[in-house]
Amino acid sequence: MEQVLATVLQRDPEQQEFHQAVTEFLETVKPVLDRHPEYRNFAVLERLVEPERMIMFRVPWMDDRGRVHVNRGYRVEMNSAIGPYKGGLRFHPSVNLSVIKFLAFEQVFKNALTTLSLGGGKGGADFDPRDRSDTEVMRFCQSFMSELFRHIGEDTDVPAGDIGVSGREIGFLFGMYKKLQNKFTGVLTGKGVSWGGSLIRPEATGYGVVYFASEMLTLIGQTMECKHCLISGSGNVAQYTAEKVLQLGGRVLTMSDSSGYIFDEEGIDIAKLEHLKELKNVERGRIEKYCQRYPHAEYVPVDPDLDYNPLWQHEADCAFPAATQNEINAKDAQHLVEVGVKLVCEGANMPCVPEAISLFAENDVLFGPAKAANAGGVAVSGLEMAQDAMRLSWTRDEVDTRLRSIMEKIHQTCVDAAAYYGHPGDYLAGANIAGFVKVGNAMLDQGVV
Incomplete structure (x- = not known):
């Protein structure tokens, strides 16, 4: 190696x-x-x-x-x-x-x-x-x-x-x-539903992240109900992570974009989230405008002199980094530990640096790695490919049921692989090992090509 x-x-x-x-x-x-x-x-x-x-x-x-x-x-x-x-x-x-x-x-x-x-x-x-x-x-x-x-x-x-x-x-x-x-x-996925797309595709990554987090909580005898959640980002993944958290009874406190973040102590409920979706998806505006509609919320602009993100300093139970890679550094991770976060589930690709992941492990914070937790998007893309090939369209409930089933299987696969190879409870090791074994075996079967 x-x-x-x-x-x-x-x-x-x-x-x-x-x-x-x-x-x-x-x-x-x-x-x-x-x-x-x-x-x-x-x-x-x-x-x-x-x-x-x-x-x-x-x-x-x-x-x-x-x-x-x-x-x-x-x-x-x-x-x-x-x-x-x-x-x-x-x-x-x-x-x-x-x-x-x-x-x-x-x-x-x-x-x-x-x-x-x-x-x-x-x-x-x-x-x-x-x-x-x-x-x-x-x-x-x-x-x-x-x-x-x-x-x-x-x-x-x-x-x-x-x-x-x-x-x-x-x-x-x-x-x-x-x-x-x-x-x-069907050469592209994420198409419009009227011309070959799949229902639930826009929501899939965010929904999948929360389904995976729910499975992690179930394993320790808890649910998403009443959990206070910090979410970064305000794009597609963050929006539907927030939506599913709310549907499962959780409370969303933060969302962000490249200019800064909002902290709503009262919680970003469904009505507020719909306003935020219109602001970002239709108006393509900055998240600061959220506070014009809801002045009780606090807007914190990005401070280039800080080597940490104050978004992760608010007291919460769960954190969902859903903005971009390497957004949580070691200081951010330490802040999350200090404010009582017990679960971090990655919505973006590789948003946590290695030092942050190590800190989570040392402090018994459950960590859901992106390659497992945010696989819902590509899973429903695969379902879209299947629908395209058959020239049919499944209902919203059918796709959502398949998505949840896939995320449950991914969770169990990670748990089993980690335990079998001597890393019980380590979702990162479980995801890497399970993926590697499947791909590696296929490569062995196909010869040196």
């Missing part, structure tokens, strides 16, 4: 996010390698950390004033041992090859945990859709797809949405793909 990590660091010295994801993974799968030398003999780890294919391309587009911009697009097709590549597209200024590789690497094991036959991939561009008109976003998406279409397909690689890529962007991307390929097929 040390040699594998050394090779990754030497080949890609600048890719810090990818290094972090690989290091965390390698540290937990050693018991599997000790029991199964065939993984070492056939260089499974060495092949897992190297993408099967990496695609980088320029994306030229014209804004409404006639100025031409050039962004960089990516698609990393990481591993297809158990199925076609599957993973979202992220449009955000922070996107680079390291970010996309770490997301694709995590996606491999997340998809393996869903019980569905899906490989792992991820893509995106360093384009910021905020403050861009619909026509500018459309031109960018059409230019992006004019290159990406060569590399994807319903049995090859099926992208979805991620940060900055919602129903609007998926619609523009799908329209261009359909025009270029002259066929209507």
Whole structure:
């Protein structure tokens, strides 16, 4: 394992996010390698950390004033041992090859945990859709797809949405793909329900996070009822995490965006959440405007001089980081421990740094890792693919029931794998091990390819 990590660091010295994801993974799968030398003999780890294919391309587009911009697009097709590549597209200024590789690497094991036959991939561009008109976003998406279409397909690689890529962007991307390929097929998930999408897909990741957290609580004899919850982010995942917490009887105190966060001591109820959805999804405004409607709430702007986020200093029972990677550092984790949080469940991808995860373990805080806890999104994407293939649509209750069942199975898989390999109660180890064994066995079956 040390040699594998050394090779990754030497080949890609600048890719810090990818290094972090690989290091965390390698540290937990050693018991599997000790029991199964065939993984070492056939260089499974060495092949897992190297993408099967990496695609980088320029994306030229014209804004409404006639100025031409050039962004960089990516698609990393990481591993297809158990199925076609599957993973979202992220449009955000922070996107680079390291970010996309770490997301694709995590996606491999997340998809393996869903019980569905899906490989792992991820893509995106360093384009910021905020403050861009619909026509500018459309031109960018059409230019992006004019290159990406060569590399994807319903049995090859099926992208979805991620940060900055919602129903609007998926619609523009799908329209261009359909025009270029002259066929209507399920090559993208997250589509509109009237043209091949699935009910519950927008809600799936957030709902799945809370379903997973509920299973964690059930194991210790508790429920979400009356739990005070801190949630970061205000995008799709955060919104529906909040919604499901409320449906299960919990209380939501915080939400945030890149400008700052709101703290509502009275609780963000369903009516307030609907207002916040309109503010973020329709008006595309900043979260500070929430306080114009609800002046009793407190808005705290981002302070660049602070090396911690005060959002995590409010007294609570559960925390759901659902904004972006590495948003909870060691200081934030210590604050969460001090204010009495007993469960942290990741809604975003890798939002907790390794030191934070270690602090949670030392203080008996239940920790649900993203590759297990936020797998609900890709799970329902897989269900959307099934509906597309059969040319039918399941009801909302059918999809939600399947989603909850999948999240319950993921939870049990993590518990069983962790216990079997000597890490009882360690959800991170359980998720990594279970995903690794499934993908590794498929790679062994298929030979050295």
